[in-house]
């Protein structure tokens with residue numbers, strides 16, 4: 001188990017205004033993961049908010065949602081700011097809270113750098129039809145690396161933590177890709193792997209791929225992979241003390257309901273609205289919080 005250096009029933013020892021600024025970034029983003037993070041004891045919750053706020057800030061740079069002449073160099077400069085944190089230097093509210101989280105939970109620099117490298121993959125030329133290895137690397141960087149930071153904050157046992165991050169990160173990211181195909185196409189992006197596009201005769205072009213006959217079959221293969229990662233993540237979570245995986249169970253439950261809705265709708269018209277039963281989703285998340293996986 002990761003050694004925690006302070007009593008996590010208290011918030012991180014940071015200025016209240018710094019903690020408030022970080023929480024505002026999370027609340028403004030409207031992320032579906034907010035609920036999972038809010039059930040944590042205060043110290044761990046502050047740590048997760050800092051991680052999520054960091055991810056949001058670098059993601060917004062990569063997506064061009066914050067004004068930067070050169071998003072890639074803005075991301076590179078974040079690598080320098082992360083290195084400075086590991087030297088004990090923090091200049092902004094987010095950096096100060098991140099620094100405390102790094103100290104309290106023993107977070108690894110490599111995982112922050114992996115996340116930035118993942119965001120750099122989304123900078124400049126849009127990702128279109130990556131090969132399988134590149135897609136897997138992308139999922140590892142933008143999701144499993146977030147998971148590797150998260151499990152340290154949750155206090156998940158080391159034996160299961162990184163494997164849980166591996167599987168749950170990939171499960172969530174693949175579901176996200178399957179959910180956002182139309183939205184990504186509008187940005188000129190296509191995260192479906194080249195090998196599967198060829199096998200299903202789907203053009204490696206974001207707009208054309210949307211209405212290709214083979215898209216539904218291809219997406220069902222990726223959905224099967226996501227389900228398999230969810231199953232493996234669930235098996236690992238069963239081996240851990242409940243409190244150390246509760247937010248992970250809630251995130252998994254929420255995205256599993258989304259994946260099931262996607263599989264019901266299919267991908268013959270990926271722009272069709274997705275009918276996710278909010279009662280079902282809330283119930284699944286409540287049960288997950290209580291330690292029951294559907």
Ligand SMILES: CC(C)=CCC/C(C)=C/CC/C(C)=C/COP(=O)(O)OP(=O)(O)O
Nearest residue numbers: 031032143146147150165168169172173176
């Ligand atoms: C062990 C563990 C906790 C692993 C999971 C790590 C993790 C939280 C990965 C995030 C992956 C993902 C699909 C983010 C989208 O966030 P978003 O805020 O854009 O999602 P939304 O659009 O559904 O709100």
